[in-house]
Amino acid sequence: MTLTVCSQFCGKTQYFGLEYSSECYCGSTIANTSIVTTESDCWMPCSGDSTAICGGNDRISIFRSLNYTTPVIPNPPAVPGYAYRGCYADKVGSRTIDGSYFFDEEMTTTKCAGLCGNSTYFGTEYGGECYCSSTFPTLARGLDGVACGSACKGDGTQACGGFNALSVY
Template structure:
């Protein structure tokens, strides 16, 4: 009787051990399967342009941003759609997401900002970990391709006149390259 009970107990232990091993393997497989963030295609009239560098640390820029002269918001619920909607409310030409939670809007992109390999924009958005929101000094950039009708807007002359002396501004929306040499246009 004792031997029979001992064999039964060993059998139960073997079954329990096998089940525990299977669930541990399953849990390990689930833990290793991580969410992969991708660059969102765009929405609210914006199309994805790619990953671009920030310009704040380029010598001679005095910390000017790739997207400056617009508006910015940051938060713990940042998503691509929310950023594009935020920038689109004011018909900004460009929307950019940086450092997983920053949303930048502007009508002009600095000529010093260049397209980078997509791998440089590798941080997931804090509000949606399946979307990319730039990286450290890198921006997932979107271009407004279909504007909403609005009575507000900024003039190219006003924007160009505010550019610092001897700096290039790539006015992509108007397809013009302007160089100001200290004289207001």
């Protein structure tokens, strides 16, 4: 692995990172749970270029792509029978919408609504995840709409949540 190979693999994503000398990661955001550490914690030479550093033990060297352009965040699409409620924080241990779950490489907001059938609420996350429930927690934390700007895997003109961010209808 080299910095160039990882950068090219990640294409036009905003960030790419390397860890453990040979692992490449791509993403549009840096997790809000990340903690900045000292440069010396990233000490492992890249497996394909020993003159470059590719992270460390549980440490990732993160780079911002020079090819990145800020995407236009689409408005949440209208879905018959549902109203857009907003963008909400979500996490694995405590799902905002904790009913049925679906993943589809062709996910759209309309497809998620259809998968959820008669559920009162549904939400999309990470571009391809769909969650359904008849209840909505009153303690759900709202987020800025930018956090829910990931394109739907099935329709790049629609937003389908984001990293730990759920577009809720």
